[in-house]
Amino acid sequence: MTDERVHIRPEIAVLPAYKQGRQAEASAFKLSSNENPFPPLPGVVEAVQAQTAFNRYPDATALAVRAELAHRFGTGVDEVHVAPGSVAILHELAKATAGPGDEVVYAWRSFEAYPGVVTVAGATSVQVPNRPDGGHDLDAMAAAVTERTRMLVVCTPNNPTGPVVTAAEFEAFMASVPPTLLVVLDEAYAEFVTDPDAVRGPALLERYPNLVVLRTFSKAYGLAGLRVGYALGPAYVLDAVRACAIPLSVTAQGQAAALASLERESELLERVSEIAALRDRVVTSLREQGWDVPDAQGNFVWLPTGAHTQHAAERFEQAGIIVRAFASEGIRISIGEHEAVGTLLETARSLVGDLQATE
Numbered sequence: 001m002t003d004e005r006v007h008i009r010p011e012i013a014v015l016p017a018y019k020q021g022r023q024a025e026a027s028a029f030k031l032s033s034n035e036n037p038f039p040p041l042p043g044v045v046e047a048v049q050a051q052t053a054f055n056r057y058p059d060a061t062a063l064a065v066r067a068e069l070a071h072r073f074g075t076g077v078d079e080v081h082v083a084p085g086s087v088a089i090l091h092e093l094a095k096a097t098a099g100p101g102d103e104v105v106y107a108w109r110s111f112e113a114y115p116g117v118v119t120v121a122g123a124t125s126v127q128v129p130n131r132p133d134g135g136h137d138l139d140a141m142a143a144a145v146t147e148r149t150r151m152l153v154v155c156t157p158n159n160p161t162g163p164v165v166t167a168a169e170f171e172a173f174m175a176s177v178p179p180t181l182l183v184v185l186d187e188a189y190a191e192f193v194t195d196p197d198a199v200r201g202p203a204l205l206e207r208y209p210n211l212v213v214l215r216t217f218s219k220a221y222g223l224a225g226l227r228v229g230y231a232l233g234p235a236y237v238l239d240a241v242r243a244c245a246i247p248l249s250v251t252a253q254g255q256a257a258a259l260a261s262l263e264r265e266s267e268l269l270e271r272v273s274e275i276a277a278l279r280d281r282v283v284t285s286l287r288e289q290g291w292d293v294p295d296a297q298g299n300f301v302w303l304p305t306g307a308h309t310q311h312a313a314e315r316f317e318q319a320g321i322i323v324r325a326f327a328s329e330g331i332r333i334s335i336g337e338h339e340a341v342g343t344l345l346e347t348a349r350s351l352v353g354d355l356q357a358t359e
């Protein structure tokens with residue numbers, strides 16, 4: 001029978017599909033996907049509901065959203081690209097720049113989608129281990145660049161470990177890599193960052209013509225289900241990215257929601273500061289319990305549970321909290337509903353004792 005099957009590229013045949021954070025039972029808290037716990041703001045819901053012409057295709061270029069973002073960031077409209085999530089832009093960037101025989105460098109552990117993005121493009125992943133504190137090892141990443149490297153991704157704050165890259169670290173890094181190397185700064189969680197030393201991509205675009213910054217409406221703006229992300233960068237790079245995009249894939253509803261959210265940004269960002277403050281409280285409490293939690297600058301915290309990861313994830317689940325487990329490394333817990341925090345901390349406290357006892 002095997003010879004009747006169609007040909008699948010061998011590297012794709014063994015590539016697992018993207019693994020989503022577990023869905024939760026109605027009674028459990030889903031803290032496994034770094035989602036925003038707040039429901040959409042009323043005006044945003046209405047803007048989406050007003051888009052009822054489903055018989056028509058959306059604006060393929062998402063021009064209104066791009067124009068608004070260009071205005072905010074002081075760029076040209078062609079220096080903004082909008083896609084169905086920033087994960088789509090990662091795919092488009094890899095396809096535009098890297099093929100068979102080419103390399104893409106990124107830190108590991110980092111965002112789960114990176115390995116698949118590189119493999120689908122036909123290129124090879126070069127993973128550079130994080131520092132012991134969970135931050136990127138930028139010196140090692142720069143050293144991993146060869147003449148075959150076409151793209152390098154810096155994730156700040158790093159999902160799932162939490163720390164940011166500082167502005168000083170990033171500037172030193174940019175000075176050490178070739179100006180012909182595309183550097184992608186994935187800032188999916190930028191709005192949650194409170195560290196004043198953190199790098200901020202948009203301000204650096206003029207300085208580095210090989211830089212593309214990725215942001216998303218999925219996290220801080222709470223539009224994960226509507227799929228809108230964007231890139232800022234040089235027009236010729238984004239033109240190549242647009243050529244690799246699946247046409248018409250940002251819906252009119254997504255575009256309307258993004259625009260309405262930008263109009264209500266101050267209200268949304270108040271919620272974001274609430275989440276960031278809660279995150280800081282959770283980190284402080286976890287450290288007081290004895291956990292070695294890396295600096296957390298996104299809407300999530302990392303527990304280095306090592307060999308006990310599966311057991312720890314099960315304990316959280318029994319307590320009604322779905323977390324994201326990375327086998328034999330650790331657990332990422334999103335900062336979601338206030339009501340989840342008590343159980344989160346109680347479970348973490350009971351676990352830390354057990355783990356210390358078995359060490």
Ligand SMILES: Cc1ncc(COP(=O)(O)O)c(C=O)c1O
Nearest residue numbers: 085086087111159188216218229
């Ligand atoms: C670091 C990072 N980049 C990009 C994304 C993709 O987000 P989206 O495709 O929803 O914009 C995520 C989502 O979890 C992420 O964690």
